[in-house]
Amino acid sequence: MKPVRLSFVDVVRLGLLGVSTRKLRATLSALGISIGIATMIVVTAIPASSQSALLEQLSALGTNMLRAEPVPQQQDQTIKLPESTLGSVSRVGPVTTAAMVANTHTVVRRSDRTDPADNSGLTVLASSTGLLDAINGKVQAGKYLDDSSSNLPTAVLGYVAASRLGINKLVPGQQAPLVYIGNTWFAVIGILDPMPLAPDVERAVMVGWGAAKSLLGFDGHPTVVYVKAREEAIADVRAVLPATIYPEVPGLVQVSRPSDALAAKQASQRTFSALFLGLAGVALLVGGVGVANTMFISVLERRREIGLRRALGATRRQIGGQFLTEAVVLSGLGGIAGTTLGVIASAGYATYQGWPSVIPPLAALGGLTGALVVGILAGIHPSIRAARLTPTQALAST
Structure with a gap:
């Protein structure tokens, strides 16, 4: 019999179903990456706001x-x-x-x-x-x-x-x-x-x-x-x-x-750029490890589901797509929550200090995009492992 083809929408629904049926685990997993993204935005936006106030003072000193x-x-x-x-x-x-x-x-x-x-x-x-x-x-x-x-x-x-x-x-x-x-x-x-x-x-x-x-x-x-x-x-x-x-x-x-303030201004900008790249990498790495760990555990716990779906005709690609979608959804939710939290926290602190509120676009958009990319990378291996399970292997291990 020719296997039934699942549309992209069907695969997304299966991924969302896996997330919605395990709300606590999904929340904790998304929380890990959201904290990482929020931290990245906070530690970049707050120095950016402080730097903006500093650069205004330096410019007033006659850098040009x-x-x-x-x-x-x-x-x-x-x-x-x-x-x-x-x-x-x-x-x-x-x-x-x-x-x-x-x-x-x-x-x-x-x-x-x-x-x-x-x-x-x-x-x-x-x-x-x-x-x-x-x-x-x-x-x-x-x-x-x-x-x-x-x-x-x-x-x-x-x-x-x-x-x-x-x-x-x-x-x-x-x-x-x-x-x-x-x-x-x-x-x-x-x-x-x-x-x-x-x-x-x-x-x-x-x-x-x-x-x-x-x-x-x-x-x-x-x-x-x-x-x-x-x-x-x-x-x-x-x-x-x-x-x-x-x-x-x-x-x-x-x-x-x-003015010597010009050299200080340029050095401040270079230091700020290096700090941003380092912190962004660490935050995304931590979030990616959390998502990958969650997906590996999910594959181990859901072998029976994988075996039944394989026995009913689901293809390896459909099984892999389901788990990869779950990883991307988890990362995306964490990225959205972390970006929102980071922007609010950074703007509030800058306002409290009397600084101009500066949210680097690369931090906000890059944080969300990076979360999705990390979700894909973190979900590739678990989804491949789930797709390689045969019905007999999956059912025999339950």
Whole structure:
């Protein structure tokens, strides 16, 4: 007689039937792999969330910032950067932000009655309007120089400069405090937050580029250029900046190296990737061993069922497909439960810590896919062993 062919749906139903009739064992088996998958997601998602918060802090430290200035030489030999420097640098493809400052060599005082030689160790800098974006600076009070104020006698104080001048706050609606720069009174329109990346800006009073030229006798040549570029191209930008800024003698322009935070960021990413791969492998291996053990025991306990089905005409392929389906179902259920549990636990912990919740897609999708693959691998040998049993062997062993 020609054996009856079972469709794919029939084989899946048989596999589900084996799982549903042994609910406690199936639950315990799925629990093993779900714990493994959940652990994998937790130990990857939590470091990913922590890493995301860390990388935000590292990025704030200027991992993509460069500083270009003339090489210090004798006073009469130091080059002057061209007035067109900002435009030249801005045309470099990977550059996202550029700004410049220049020492006006003038003195700032709180009053015109104080000693003109006493500048409290502060510098007066002519500044382009995009300086804060280039150095990741923030305004503590008031506002920074813009196109409407850069030609007027207005000034912005660095954090240390404000403290030394005794101007610690700006009250909206009241007259702005005044500082005496050179021979001109300037109204203070802003105070900056601390900026550890730019200590020279913290100890400076910034005035507009146009105001410095018209009121302070500034010659228009920048002394420091700040550049932000795409992080992956920062080394290339650093290489071309000297020739871009001073093409006559590029060697007379020095460019600061990228922040050491960039190296720390890249090392953190490499360590994170290696950790993820190692933990994923261990978790899936443990889950696969649990499923394989369950399927082997299932084959031993169900020899009578195998013998009866073989005696009634079931083929080896049908017997093997049934047990392989059970292994995949067990792993799939464990993978779904583990992925759900891991995502919830990771998101909850990240929220509690105040971190951005980051669930690596490779961990979530890979965990479920890996569980199914492990289920197939773990079920192959038990299903082959069950399929090789003849009816007489299976019934004789019961």
